[in-house]
Amino acid sequence: MNTPSNVMAESQSRSGALALDISPARRMYWSVQRELWENRSIYLAPLAVGAVFLIGFLIALIRLPGRMRAALALGPMPQHEAIGQPYVIVALMLMVIEFLVAVYYCLEALYGERRDRSILFWKSLPVSDVTTVLAKASIPILVLPLVTFAVTVATQFVMLVVSSAVLAGSGMSAATLWTHVPFFQTSLINLVHLVGFHGLRYAPLYGWLLMVSAWAKRAPFLWATMPPLAIGAVEKIAFNTSHFAAMVQNHLLGSPDSVTPAGGMTMEMLAPLPLGQFVLSPSLWIGLAVTAVFLFAAVRLRRVRGLS
Amino acid sequence: MACLEARGLRKTFGATVALDGLDLQVEEGRILGLIGPNGAGKTTALNAIVGLTSYEGRLNVLGRNPWTEREQLMRDVCFIADVAVLPRWMRVSQALDYVAGVHPRFDRAKAEAFLAKTTIGPTSKVRELSKGMVTQLHLAVVMAIDARLLVLDEPTLGLDILSRKAFYDSLLNDYFERTRTVVVATHQVEEVEHVLTDLMFIDRGRVVFSRSMEDVESQYREVLVHPDTLAAARALNPIHERQGVGRSILLFEGLERQQLAALGDVRTPSVADLFVAIMSSRRGQAQGATR
Numbered sequence: 001m002n003t004p005s006n007v008m009a010e011s012q013s014r015s016g017a018l019a020l021d022i023s024p025a026r027r028m029y030w031s032v033q034r035e036l037w038e039n040r041s042i043y044l045a046p047l048a049v050g051a052v053f054l055i056g057f058l059i060a061l062i063r064l065p066g067r068m069r070a071a072l073a074l075g076p077m078p079q080h081e082a083i084g085q086p087y088v089i090v091a092l093m094l095m096v097i098e099f100l101v102a103v104y105y106c107l108e109a110l111y112g113e114r115r116d117r118s119i120l121f122w123k124s125l126p127v128s129d130v131t132t133v134l135a136k137a138s139i140p141i142l143v144l145p146l147v148t149f150a151v152t153v154a155t156q157f158v159m160l161v162v163s164s165a166v167l168a169g170s171g172m173s174a175a176t177l178w179t180h181v182p183f184f185q186t187s188l189i190n191l192v193h194l195v196g197f198h199g200l201r202y203a204p205l206y207g208w209l210l211m212v213s214a215w216a217k218r219a220p221f222l223w224a225t226m227p228p229l230a231i232g233a234v235e236k237i238a239f240n241t242s243h244f245a246a247m248v249q250n251h252l253l254g255s256p257d258s259v260t261p262a263g264g265m266t267m268e269m270l271a272p273l274p275l276g277q278f279v280l281s282p283s284l285w286i287g288l289a290v291t292a293v294f295l296f297a298a299v300r301l302r303r304v305r306g307l308s
Numbered sequence: 309m310a311c312l313e314a315r316g317l318r319k320t321f322g323a324t325v326a327l328d329g330l331d332l333q334v335e336e337g338r339i340l341g342l343i344g345p346n347g348a349g350k351t352t353a354l355n356a357i358v359g360l361t362s363y364e365g366r367l368n369v370l371g372r373n374p375w376t377e378r379e380q381l382m383r384d385v386c387f388i389a390d391v392a393v394l395p396r397w398m399r400v401s402q403a404l405d406y407v408a409g410v411h412p413r414f415d416r417a418k419a420e421a422f423l424a425k426t427t428i429g430p431t432s433k434v435r436e437l438s439k440g441m442v443t444q445l446h447l448a449v450v451m452a453i454d455a456r457l458l459v460l461d462e463p464t465l466g467l468d469i470l471s472r473k474a475f476y477d478s479l480l481n482d483y484f485e486r487t488r489t490v491v492v493a494t495h496q497v498e499e500v501e502h503v504l505t506d507l508m509f510i511d512r513g514r515v516v517f518s519r520s521m522e523d524v525e526s527q528y529r530e531v532l533v534h535p536d537t538l539a540a541a542r543a544l545n546p547i548h549e550r551q552g553v554g555r556s557i558l559l560f561e562g563l564e565r566q567q568l569a570a571l572g573d574v575r576t577p578s579v580a581d582l583f584v585a586i587m588s589s590r591r592g593q594a595q596g597a598t599r
Contacts (some may be wrong), residue, residue, distance in 0.1 A: 027410050127379065
């Protein structure tokens, strides 16, 4: 038997040695870090797309001086479009892959750990369900947009520098290129679009997918897609309207009137709205509130569902 | 102080009753073996103790409610579910980094020292390790955590006999001390019986037998009875009888050694034999009652 003084001494030495607690921020950091270890596609997929595009772009450089001369003969707007096009295309390609990785990640995030039973290991550590779910939600909402932004900027920078060198080599000035693709401004538009649209504006979608992945016993993809389709179908059959579909579409793709058809395919088309208007728009905040509800449900489900 | 106390613990899954009013109390510094047939409710009970499942009834683990305070509780409790739960994509170094990052009582140097004695390299992935090595890794992590309660659910399932023995040797020699408490559920009784201080049999969600190992040793005797003295032995009300080679083996409760010595060789029953005896006598009674 332990005497009380022994117990005291032991508990003191125990608290003296290691009982320094761990801050919530550090727990969150390691929870996000472990998602990056497990899901390397978060950065490998954008890097691969950037690399493949660069290879194609480098091969096409042979024709750059000719294309540049042709572009210079055009009017100001078509010229702007022609010169900026590859930069827009790479940004769009990276956005598409970012979206696909995010959707795939969300559907797997809280489903995979139950399927392979590793949830028993995660839950044997002092990390709350709230921390875990928030760490997982931060991947599509914040981490993936930022990673994609970094890859886009790096790719576009390499493209600009190499193009300038080729143009200089063929005796042309690179100044036209840099005025049509202003690097700093392009990057800023990219950042706002990725974080604002692909992160915050799409957050309710990611929240929904995370909730389904915490809930589904199998086939999370089907469970994620069937209910919205069912709601749309019932609404169409019952009332012959499609408000639900329009609402989802407006939220994810922007309202139809905000797209400027005259703009063509330029980097400016990705600038969503004036930033102030975007931040203050009610639909953004309603979306974020809906996200919070989905994430709260995901936390509850992860706690209750456990292994089943 | 009771480290772990359950009163009337109940859990149902639909129509299946997994825990049917389970009572148990474990004092600090004990090593309790929870033995039961498949589906007896062992895993459900342990999951409730570590906050993985909800329950009805009262459950107190280190002064906390595991269902509402899992996060805080897991600073003082370690849990090994079974060998397959370490994420397969993880590298050994990542496992150590992560646990060090989230667990305030994890001593990384200790875990590395333990791993240095094995053949597990820091860059190996869990999926590349054998079952025995994964268990060693998990044990290395758990043993480096200064916890007060260790909960093990079939920790050696699927391991060969050498790994099983090594597991319990490490547990006893390197980990266990007086301020720690261990609860282990298994049906591989032979490996654990020399480790335990307390023994509990559960069946259909209820505790059917609960004794300290000292009590088991002083209360239960097994006698190898020659056919000539069998009638006399049966008159003493054995709780169980089975056939050995040329002898009958009778199990008695509460009789003195001297009293039994006249009937044949007396020995302490193994936990496995005791388990079979208690379970079959219970099932016999249950059948008698329904008839």
